[in-house]
Amino acid sequence: MTTRLEEKDLKRQSRRQLLKLAPVAVLGAFAFPKVNQRLVAAGVRFSDWASGGLFRSQHLAQTFSNSEVVPFAEFPYNGYDVLDPEVDLEKWTLTVEGDVQHPGEYKLAQIQALPKLSQNTRHVCVEGWDVVGSFGGTRIPDFLALVGANTGARFLEVECADDYYESIDMASALHPQSLLCYEMYGQPLDRKHGAPLRLQMPTKLGYKQAKYLDTIRVTNVLKPGKTGYWEDQGYSWFGGL
Amino acid sequence: MSNEEEREAKGESKKEAAAPQPEPVPPAKADAVEGTEAKSETVVVEPTPTEPAARTEEPTIVRAAYEHPLPIRITHWVNAISLFVMVTSGLRIFRAFPSFGPKIPEKVLLDIPKSLTLGGWLGGALQWHFTFMWFFAGSGALYLAYQVISGHYRTMLFTPRDIPGVWPMARHYFFFGPKPLATGQYNSLQKLAYTSTIGFGALSLLTGIVLFKPAQFSWLAFLLGGFHLTRGWHFAAMCGFLAFIPGHLIMVLLHGWSNFYAMLSGWKREPEYQE
Numbered sequence: 133m134t135t136r137l138e139e140k141d142l143k144r145q146s147r148r149q150l151l152k153l154a155p156v157a158v159l160g161a162f163a164f165p166k167v168n169q170r171l172v173a174a175g176v177r178f179s180d181w182a183s184g185g186l187f188r189s190q191h192l193a194q195t196f197s198n199s200e201v202v203p204f205a206e207f208p209y210n211g212y213d214v215l216d217p218e219v220d221l222e223k224w225t226l227t228v229e230g231d232v233q234h235p236g237e238y239k240l241a242q243i244q245a246l247p248k249l250s251q252n253t254r255h256v257c258v259e260g261w262d263v264v265g266s267f268g269g270t271r272i273p274d275f276l277a278l279v280g281a282n283t284g285a286r287f288l289e290v291e292c293a294d295d296y297y298e299s300i301d302m303a304s305a306l307h308p309q310s311l312l313c314y315e316m317y318g319q320p321l322d323r324k325h326g327a328p329l330r331l332q333m334p335t336k337l338g339y340k341q342a343k344y345l346d347t348i349r350v351t352n353v354l355k356p357g358k359t360g361y362w363e364d365q366g367y368s369w370f371g372g373l
Numbered sequence: 374m375s376n377e378e379e380r381e382a383k384g385e386s387k388k389e390a391a392a393p394q395p396e397p398v399p400p401a402k403a404d405a406v407e408g409t410e411a412k413s414e415t416v417v418v419e420p421t422p423t424e425p426a427a428r429t430e431e432p433t434i435v436r437a438a439y440e441h442p443l444p445i446r447i448t449h450w451v452n453a454i455s456l457f458v459m460v461t462s463g464l465r466i467f468r469a470f471p472s473f474g475p476k477i478p479e480k481v482l483l484d485i486p487k488s489l490t491l492g493g494w495l496g497g498a499l500q501w502h503f504t505f506m507w508f509f510a511g512s513g514a515l516y517l518a519y520q521v522i523s524g525h526y527r528t529m530l531f532t533p534r535d536i537p538g539v540w541p542m543a544r545h546y547f548f549f550g551p552k553p554l555a556t557g558q559y560n561s562l563q564k565l566a567y568t569s570t571i572g573f574g575a576l577s578l579l580t581g582i583v584l585f586k587p588a589q590f591s592w593l594a595f596l597l598g599g600f601h602l603t604r605g606w607h608f609a610a611m612c613g614f615l616a617f618i619p620g621h622l623i624m625v626l627l628h629g630w631s632n633f634y635a636m637l638s639g640w641k642r643e644p645e646y647q648e
Contacts, residue, residue: 134644139433146638152443153637156450172497175504186589193588206477254600256587259495260470261479262601335588366496368503373588 180370187372189303193334196252196264204317207265210257210338212361215324217294217344224328230289230349233280240328243312246270246278251309253334255341256373267332268315273306281350289351290331293344298331298360300340304372309334312345337371438644440558440635442525448516449636455509458491458501459577460611465490465498473605506581513574528558531568535561555646566617573613580607
């Protein structure tokens with residue numbers, strides 16, 4: 133729709149309309165690293181907050197038939213440092229600490245005495261690849277019940293034999309598919325996949341699935357800068373699927 | 374809100390155009406009324422016998438169109454910035470696993486140069502991506518809501534009636550064929566391009582939701598052909614934008630300043646269409 137205007141009225145209108153875009157120009161400030169690093173840190177915090185809200189504690193991740201599982205040889209080994217931290221499997225125990233009624237050292241046999249869940253689920257890496265694998269283990273909520281954990285606490289922290297560390301929200305830990313995994317493909321977990329015990333949660337990204345577990349701690353407080361090996365360098369803390 | 378302003382501006386201009394001999398404006402008075410809403414009344418009608426020199430000046434009348442209401446301009450620029458960030462950080466994320474096949478054996482499909490990417494590393498790129506996806510989604514939602522509620526979408530929505538106009542316009546642009554007559558703000562090819570980008574945006578958001586939360590939105594993942602395939606769709610949506618953007622920028626350059634300025638101020642001087 134064209135209209136006719138006096139030159140100066142057009143100019144005046146144009147200028148006034150232009151000024152209204154000034155708030156958008158503020159975005160130019162984000163070209164400076166100091167500003168944009170704060171912005172994206174806030175963006176990730178917001179995304180994590182939204183992720184927590186979107187998480188449905190009883191909604192099951194997709195499971196697959198045995199024919200859809202990739203062969204064991206095509207399930208990637210992934211580690212941040214060494215693939216085999218040479219855990220002494222004979223003497224290994226899991227240290228349980230924090231807000232629990234029965235803290236102490238737990239043997240693998242005690243964990244395996246709890247009901248076993250075997251499931252074929254998708255393992256998704258933050259890099260973008262995904263594989264469907266076969267996992268067996270004890271459900272984390274069962275183990276937390278055994279040690280008398282306060283499930284009203286907010287976090288589960290884990291430390292690993294290779295000095296990797298992680299923390300997860302309690303809701304995800306209590307998810308019915310969240311495993312303390314000691315088996316893959318029906319065989320005891322091999323050393324490079326995290327023997328003797330690793331996390332395996334189909335509702336979390338791969339970097340949350342800590343291997344070679346050493347210590348589990350139930351807590352309400354996470355130390356800043358000590359929330360997870362990759363998270364401390366900038367990955368999303370929630371890391372949920 | 375800007376609709377009212379548009380009408381107001383037009384009403385004002387009609388009155389001025391209708392007045393056979395617009396009186397010259399005393400400069401002092403024009404200054405006094407500038408910025409107030411009732412400006413045009415005084416500007417046009419008051420005779421100024423005290424300043425005979427001004428009488429000889431004829432006001433320059435120009436044709437203009439208020440093409441882009443404020444919500445469209447805001448969402449356009451927020452979207453432009455978001456899209457730039459989403460594509461460059463997305464390429465960095467893709468670089469971490471540049472394939473659509475299995476992890477073992479990994480077949481590198483495309484080696485994206487680091488210089489085209491944003492974020493420095495995978496984690497940095499994800500931070501940008503997870504931040505600007507909200508701006509991208511937000512500006513997209515506001516844009517669509519405004520288009521639908523205001524009815525402004527009629528100027529740009531590609532409909533079956535536009536199909537016959539596409540080829541003549543493409544022939545003009547790409548093969549220097551005769552220029553079809555401009556009848557509206559956008560020609561058929563523009564409508565096709567702009568309408569497609571809405572499709573690309575919707576596809577990148579839907580697939581993005583699945584990649585972000587495949588377990589929570591398992592039904593959507595299923596509709597899109599599964600998590601693994603969804604990554605391909607997400608990439609394809611970006612390719613759609615990458616096909617659109619260079620053409621869009623070249624056309625803006627070819628059509629010059631007044632065209633670009635229209636997306637800033639809303640007003641286009643001397644548009645080529647007559648309607």
